[in-house]
Amino acid sequence: xxxxIVVASGKGxxxxxxxxxxxxxxxxxxxxxxxVCADADVEAPDLILALGGIRKVISERHFxxxxxxxxxxxxxxxxxxxxxxxxxxxxxxxxxxxxVDYYRCEGLGTCSLVCPVDAIKFKEKAIGKIIVAExxxxxxxxxxxxxxxxxxxxxxxxxxxKDARNFAERKGAGYIIVDAAPGIGCPVISSLSGSDxxxxxxxxxxxxxxxxxxxxxxxxRLNINWYVIINKYDLNLEFSKKMLSMFGPKVLGTxxxxxxxxxxxxxxxxxxxxxxxxxxxxxxxxxFGKLFRGFxxxxx
Amino acid sequence: MGRVVTVSGGKGGVGKTxxxxxxxxxxxxxxxxxxxxxxxDVSNPCVYTLVNLKVERREPIKIFKPELLKDKCVLCSxxxxxCPTHSLxxxxxxxxxxxxxxxxxxxxCLYVCPFEAIAEGEKIVGWVNATHERDLMRVVYxxxxxxxxxxxxxxxxxxxxxxxxxxxxxxxxxxxPPGTGRGIMYALQEAEVILxxxxxxxxxxxxxxxxxRLVKRIGKREIVILNKYGIPYGNYEEVENFIKSEELKSYxxxxxxxxxxxxxxxxxxxxxxxxxxxxxxxxxxVEEVLLRKTS
Numbered sequence: 001x002x003x004x005i006v007v008a009s010g011k012g013x014x015x016x017x018x019x020x021x022x023x024x025x026x027x028x029x030x031x032x033x034x035x036v037c038a039d040a041d042v043e044a045p046d047l048i049l050a051l052g053g054i055r056k057v058i059s060e061r062h063f064x065x066x067x068x069x070x071x072x073x074x075x076x077x078x079x080x081x082x083x084x085x086x087x088x089x090x091x092x093x094x095x096x097x098x099x100v101d102y103y104r105c106e107g108l109g110t111c112s113l114v115c116p117v118d119a120i121k122f123k124e125k126a127i128g129k130i131i132v133a134e135x136x137x138x139x140x141x142x143x144x145x146x147x148x149x150x151x152x153x154x155x156x157x158x159x160x161x162k163d164a165r166n167f168a169e170r171k172g173a174g175y176i177i178v179d180a181a182p183g184i185g186c187p188v189i190s191s192l193s194g195s196d197x198x199x200x201x202x203x204x205x206x207x208x209x210x211x212x213x214x215x216x217x218x219x220x221r222l223n224i225n226w227y228v229i230i231n232k233y234d235l236n237l238e239f240s241k242k243m244l245s246m247f248g249p250k251v252l253g254t255x256x257x258x259x260x261x262x263x264x265x266x267x268x269x270x271x272x273x274x275x276x277x278x279x280x281x282x283x284x285x286x287x288f289g290k291l292f293r294g295f296x297x298x299x300x
Numbered sequence: 301m302g303r304v305v306t307v308s309g310g311k312g313g314v315g316k317t318x319x320x321x322x323x324x325x326x327x328x329x330x331x332x333x334x335x336x337x338x339x340x341d342v343s344n345p346c347v348y349t350l351v352n353l354k355v356e357r358r359e360p361i362k363i364f365k366p367e368l369l370k371d372k373c374v375l376c377s378x379x380x381x382x383c384p385t386h387s388l389x390x391x392x393x394x395x396x397x398x399x400x401x402x403x404x405x406x407x408x409c410l411y412v413c414p415f416e417a418i419a420e421g422e423k424i425v426g427w428v429n430a431t432h433e434r435d436l437m438r439v440v441y442x443x444x445x446x447x448x449x450x451x452x453x454x455x456x457x458x459x460x461x462x463x464x465x466x467x468x469x470x471x472x473x474x475x476x477p478p479g480t481g482r483g484i485m486y487a488l489q490e491a492e493v494i495l496x497x498x499x500x501x502x503x504x505x506x507x508x509x510x511x512x513r514l515v516k517r518i519g520k521r522e523i524v525i526l527n528k529y530g531i532p533y534g535n536y537e538e539v540e541n542f543i544k545s546e547e548l549k550s551y552x553x554x555x556x557x558x559x560x561x562x563x564x565x566x567x568x569x570x571x572x573x574x575x576x577x578x579x580x581x582x583x584x585x586v587e588e589v590l591l592r593k594t595s
Binding site for chain 2: 013265
């Protein structure tokens with residue numbers, strides 16, 4: 001059984017991609033097991049950069065997540081039923097008949113269904129790309145890249161997770177690491193659905209804690225077990241300690257914030273690879289090790 | 301109507317909320333301009349944690365949800381067949397099940413049911429809040445109910461709700477969530493000027509570029525705010541080259557622990573000393589960009 005681990009946070013910039021990239025590196029080079037990464041932050045995908053950048057593109061395809069209604073005005077009788085039926089206010093009456101506001105349209109097809117004369121047909125629209133590529137540290141990453149200004153990110157996330165799973169099955173990989181979007185919205189819910197574990201990355205600020213608690217609510221609703229990693233632990237020791245006692249055994253680890261983190265980012269090399277024995281990487285290894293040492297799974 | 305400024309940036313955690321809240325504070329406190337701060341980061345709205353204002357109005361944001369009328373349902377499965385999001389499921393001859401988390405509220409089921417066994421119900425997917433006004437400032441923020449997917453809907457309705465105040469304020473500052481999606485595009489379209497906040501890292505630059513494409517498509521004036529300027533080992537050259545090649549006006553807010561402290565304390569950075577370099581740079585943005593008349 002493939003295990004799918006989602007890395008998320010209620011607030012942006014707490015270190016999701018930092019944790020995801022190093023966790024994948026840990027599984028591949030410390031556990032010596034195959035792993036596939038999935039970048040589900042489709043509005044701002046950059047996981048593969050943190051994994052050293054692209055070495056080789058394996059495949060690339062368009063994702064057609066939206067159906068655009070096309071109205072045949074030769075057939076339309078201007079009855080207005082479609083306008084009434086659309087819950088997204090995407091249709092307005094004009095002289096020639098109803099016109100579609102494509103920015104509001106969710107592409108769910110209700111208009112076509114209620115049309116008594118069958119005047120509404122659909123055209124598929126590409127709203128993003130799914131790129132499977134090997135990174136420079138040798139980890140295959142499936143990246144979803146949503147077109148700018150598009151919605152339906154959740155459907156793209158479903159699709160790219162499917163691709164990641166297929167690839168993992170073909171290669172016999174035991175783990176999928178999903179780097180989720182910030183927040184608790186549609187793409188995050190899609191990232192979580194069907195996954196085995198959620199790692200919530202929190203930094204010691206009230207704003208990050210607030211976001212994390214909202215994410216825990218979502219995760220509990222979807223019945224997914226979560227653990228916490230307190231990142232940038234030493235930015236506010238007092239608050240970190242408060243969170244440690246708040247979440248107790250649910251805390252997988254505490255990661256200090258050293259400038260080597262920025263060095264690893266600017267050089268695009270996972271920190272575990274760059275300086276495996278300094279303070280922050282040691283804390284990362286401790287936290288990740290727990291995951292597989294009976295804390296969650298018994299693998300070591 | 302007031303002048304609309306949208307603060308965005310692409311990547312999470314670069315300092316959008318910090319910039320939005322502190323520019324608002326500066327405009328109201330130092331320049332006596334009234335400011336409406338609109339927070340559309342509905343996943344985790346944080347602007348209100350930086351200004352000490354109380355919520356005075358709170359309204360639910362609702363969408364359609366099917367109400368299954370068991371006594372009328374004959375388990376014919378028409379709704380299941382047509383539901384585009386697969387949120388209705390039939391256990392043959394037994395039960396019709398509604399999976400709420402998948403439903404996007406299109407109401408197709410309502411129209412296809414031959415037996416009127418589905419009624420128009422509703423579901424609260426978010427809230428829009430407005431604070432009272434104090435010291436020339438008011439905050440409007442949207443909140444997504446955890447477990448709901450309708451982020452775009454909540455963003456749009458929060459923006460719409462905020463418009464009732466737009467005529468009464470000199471400035472409307474919109475704080476966006478990270479990303480480049482539909483909701484963010486709405487907020488960019490409203491703006492007279494867009495402040496794109498980023499940090500000197502490869503990831504910050506990568507996400508800034510994607511946002512920049514969106515801003516260009518919309519055709520708005522864009523100012524880059526390079527935050528956390530001075531962190532060691534940052535990718536300064538690449539970011540500066542991008543700013544130069546795109547001919548963007550830019551500002552550099554120095555990295556200073558006082559920013560984190562102010563964020564943590566829930567205060568404006570102005571309260572930690574007007575002589576701070578951070579404050580000085582923010583003042584530059586206010587005087588050279590926000591207070592200037594554009595032709």
